[in-house]
Amino acid sequence: MGDHLDGPLGPWYKERVRGQLAAIVADAHGLSDETVSECRELLHDMDGAINEQTKEYRPALSPVAVGDRVDKLLHEAEEKHHESPPISPAIDFGNMWASCYFAMTGFHALHVFGGLVIFGIILLLAARGRLGPRHANMLEITGLYWHFVDIVWIFLFPLLYLIGGRYIGGGH
């Protein structure tokens, strides 16, 4: 651990961990007081500071040192206290697959619902005998819209349910 933190992304990594620790300090998320206080201490040590008594400057932790401290902290949280931090800098973008899945199927569902509303309007017009040649454009555009929704599903189905399944990427 630590070697990859020497690169130019080290400071960015440090900022990600800082945000994570700040979140834990602000809300324990069920972690023990001991773990939370260690997080607070690490958060404090990340920045350089002047000791009040000795007037000596203590430099900020390097990204490598932060990585080692975080590793130790998490290892102890799991081994000694059986705690699992409910949030993590490793997934600070969330669960990418689940986010994409629900965003895509959700918006597709909204499009389908919108189409059903339009179909309902057309059905009402027809039931009242008011659907005529003047609705030709409306019907054609509604058809185009519905086929657009169709094409979205043509791609979503293999992307969400076939690719990444049994034989690609080891599945989930």
Place this chain on the structure above:
Amino acid sequence: MSEHIVPTKIYIGIFVALLLLTALTTGIAFVDLGAFNTVAALAIAVVKMLLVVLFFMHVKYSSGLTKVFILAGVLFFAILVTLTLADELTRHWSPTPSGWGALLPFSTRFY
């Protein structure tokens, strides 16, 4: 709006073709083709998309101007996909503390 009347037989034929292609793409997903699984699934999806666009959306019978507009839409969509992938494909560049991965089963999947 185009005045071309498409025979019902063609619509039914395209519908059956779409059903068969759906069965085909599902069947292929159960055969181990390695990286080609993705290629096959997307290739079949593109064929189905073309069937829908050309026949159901009447593009086959539409003017060249309409086709140019559709190509412009496809091009713009490709730009958006490229920009999205520029984010997604570079995310693993950011380092991740190994300890977090041990605690959370999801955390290492995308890095």
